[in-house]
Amino acid sequence: MPEHHIAHPMLMDYAAGSMAQPVAMLIATHVALCPECRAEVSRFEAIGGALLDQIEPAALTDGSFDVALARLDAPYEPHPAATRPVSVHSVNHALLSDIAVLPEPLRSAITQSPARLSWRRRGIGLQEIVLPSGNPTIRASLLKISPGASMPVHTHGGTELTLVLAGAFRDAAGHYQRGDVTLADRNINHRPVADEQDECLCFAVVDGGIRLTGIFGRIANPMLRL
Ligand SMILES: [Zn+2]
Structure with a gap:
């Protein structure tokens, strides 16, 4: 069970469908595991639905609260924005075993893509697959850190959201496992070190600004520093 x-505010933006595709994908994958x-x-979807119902006066007599409650019991479906296939350019053999451990909906997005992926070395003990994000300011990628290796201290000036898919890493703030x-952000000394036992596979989304957050996230941005 995930602990981080x-x-x-980001979940609210996700529920409202206001997240950019790679961010929505990352959140959907966490939500599927959590x-x-x-x-x-x-809950946020039910509240949003109830608010929308109240905008239409006819719906007020229509048991909108019951509808909202029913939505709470409905099985979880990833937000449609999250399930659009990631368009990627090459799949090589080494990736196939990695895909097997990917949680949904990330795995489907990658395996259903007609394109191919491959790992690129990014220094000692770190490999990366860059996924086209559809947005020039957002970098979405899979990262693979060798056992015991560390990611270099980040030089980008943006906000980075990282989801652990397999293995685990530690940084100044804590220990992170699957999910x-x-x-x-640049104010945080973020230097993940993979656990010694296994390689660590992550999905990371990096933005040069604060665009990882939607409307609610921007309002509450200072509180987002987990
Ligand atoms: Zn969670």
Whole structure:
């Protein structure tokens, strides 16, 4: 069970469908692994639905509260924005075993893509697959850190949201395992070191500005420093 979660303002933005595709994909993948955040998203969707119903006067007599309650019990479906296939350019053999451990909906997005992927070396003990994000300011990638290796101290000036897919890493703020999420910006000394036992596979989304957050996230941005 994940211990490091998506902050509520970001979950609200996700539920409202206002996240850019790669961010929505990352959140959907965490939510799929995390019953706690899944319940929160259902709650936010129900509240959003009830608010929309109240905008239409006819719906007020129509049991909108019951509808909202029913939505709370509905099975979790990733937000449509999250399930658009990631368009990628090459798949090589070494990646196939990595895909097997990917949680949904990330795995489907990658395997259903007609394109191919491959790992690129990014220094000692670090490999990366860059996924076209559809947005020039957002870099979405899979990262693979060798056992015991560290990611270099980040030189980008933006906000980085990282989801652990396999293995685990540690940084100044804590220990992160499959399903855990960490949000870092340039004010945080973010230097993940993979656990010694296994390689660590992560999905990371980096933005040069603060565009990882939607409307609610921007309002509450200072609180997002997990
Ligand atoms: Zn969670």
